[in-house]
Amino acid sequence: MTLSRWQRPDFWGLAPFRRVANLRDEMDNFLAMALGHLGEFNGENGGTQLMEGWVPAVDVFEDKDSLHVKAELAGLKKEDIQISLQDGYLTLSGERKGREKNEDGGTYRTERWEGRFHRSISLPCRVDAEKIKATYNDGVLTVTLPKAEEAKPKQIPITVK
């Protein structure tokens, strides 16, 4: 038995309202998800899957010196994750490979997503591309992007004459 895939409901339900400022991200992700594989024939299940692809949950926070991006990417291999930075957008993409087809017995539950994902995040400030660091532990990718010097908060002293 194969259960149909479903998307974390709170993400699609609430995220657009929580952060209207990043509407473009939401639109990008929506289009990538809905249209990215439109019409691709999935021979295994014998039908087309409109909703192929998945969207990992992403957290972004900042401190004085850096932006920190965390993505929930459980069960990938380090080599299967790509990170790129272009025009102020950080793009995470990759592929989760499923286990080999099980010839011996049945499948009882298939709730986990497999296949490709793609996520672009608009960065709120300029970052120093040379100093970006990424780690992948316990299924969470953490990207640390040091802010460019001009983007860091500065105190401007006032001189009194």
Add this chain to the structure above:
Amino acid sequence: MQKENGTARPEAAKLQTQDRPFVSPKVNIVETKEAYVLEAEMPGVAKEGLDINLEDNVLTIIGRRAPEPSVAWLYHESHQADYRRVFELDPSIDSGKLSAQVEQGILTLTLPKAERVKPRRIQVS
């Protein structure tokens, strides 16, 4: 083989140390000749955060994530929760031989079938 047990168990609720709710991790369950293999997706859970409990034939999986830092979030989509899911094991599972491993947020539990239910070929003498 496994029926999910939706009822909350008070002893499991007591194990919750932090003030946050549980969510159900997504699982895949497949059957092989020798065993059932359960994979639960729990990103952010290290080996130390796992608590796997078998009582009678009720298997409880708890995965705790590190506490959230209190920072200025720009996006926050991940669950503010720990993971918990309860399964009722079929008697055909040899519950003494469960094994578990965790790798990059995926907990893999191997639940071997009892010898008596494995397929056997019977030689005609």
